[in-house]
Amino acid sequence: MLYYDVGAFYFYVLTEQDFNQEGKPLYRIVGYFSKEKGQVETNLACILTLPPYQRRGYGLFLIEFSYELSRREGRIGTPERPLSDLGSVSYTAYWNRALSEELDDFVGEISIAELSKRTNIVASDIVTTFEHNSLVRVSEDQSSVEITKEYAAETAALQLQLRNNDSLRVIPENLRWEPHTSSVVEVAEKRRRTRLFQSAENS
Template identity: 40%
Template sequence: MAAPKSAPLQTPADRNVNNVVLGDLLFKPWNQSIYPEDLVAKDADRLYVCRWCFRYSCDVDIFEEHKRACEHRIIPPGTKVYDHGGYAVWEVDGQNHKLFGQNLSLFAKLFLDHKTVFFDVATFLYYILTFTDPDDSDSYYVLGFFSKEKLSWDANNLACILIFPPYQHKQLGKLLMGVSYKLSGWDSNRGCIGGPEKPLSELGHKSYVRFWAERIARFLLRGKHSGSSLETEQQKPSSTPKGSRKRPLRETITVEELGLGTGMLTEDVITALKSMGLFEPQASPQKA
């Protein structure tokens, strides 16, 4: 199968793959990717991609031969960092698995119009989401991934994210977003507050706003937030009508405290609160 770094490349404007075969699934790409021209002919009808390591070929015989010998067909590369209900997330270091990172990036470009990193993968970590069928524990499927820079000066916990088209609309993107925040270690003493790399695509923005809003809602519903204050208005017995109830305790919490409690950046907290209709900036006092 092809190694992308050994051949001359075309620009995205010159490339067009009509169909992608990922394992045994056939579907249309959304965008163009810069696969080497001598390995992926222009206007290729079908590009065969290994569902375990993402090596590729336009020759079905070469593809079938590779599938039988793929070194990752039994277990993915990297280290498992999440495992629940058949789903697992594996951390893959781009420095240690350069070819895997390059092939994955080229494949992802078919569905991400803003992705630009293809070959300089050493500074990135890749987190691939897999599912293992309980009836076939010797076989697994890669459903998607997210990547992040090893060192981000902007506190980014995610650079790009993609659930492959056949597996979308199953809440798997939300799962990867949650893993990205957990890996930031925001709930530990050495952790940090973080968020996705910006600007987000239109679809990415909508997905994250929903994710942030749900995250804040769960945090508020749990109650007992450290650092927040409780206020109650004392009512005189004479002013309380018979049969009426005392006003419940009202909890006050700041945007910064919400960020600390959820591991979210202040700007992301504000974006989510606006979408929930819960944020009104205080009016500046008028000058006399």
């Protein structure tokens, strides 16, 4: 049996609305992601889309939502490692989309730090994303990238495609959010209890 103190995490649950025969709303759980409490670098610990709802864009939606929360908190985010194979594919898709939207028609050199600030994506994830794109040149010290005309053209085509499909997107102005007030001491205590549970399981 595995013991784990879930009190150290926030859980964000996504539901899909439907209606019963009487016209009353029903809410079915589609998936969720968890996020560790306190001032930590990661903005997502675990993510799950339930099998009946996979391949509908919900996973990408949850990832985008986690970054919107980071934006509201004024933080740069990255998921907890290691990523699963599916998680790696999903995050790469999100990072590519977010960066292409931010750069749009831009051509020239831009610092990684500036891109990180604009997208709330940690610098190392930006570098990893661009290193696999032959149309973008990452500087040797990984402090900046050179955006080519070819990448700008590719980005324009991608943006047109995104505008013409019905993919799920986070609408920031619809988000009602207030910062949590958990104290650092409270979070530290919950982490300590988690370690105790894990130690008990391993003994």
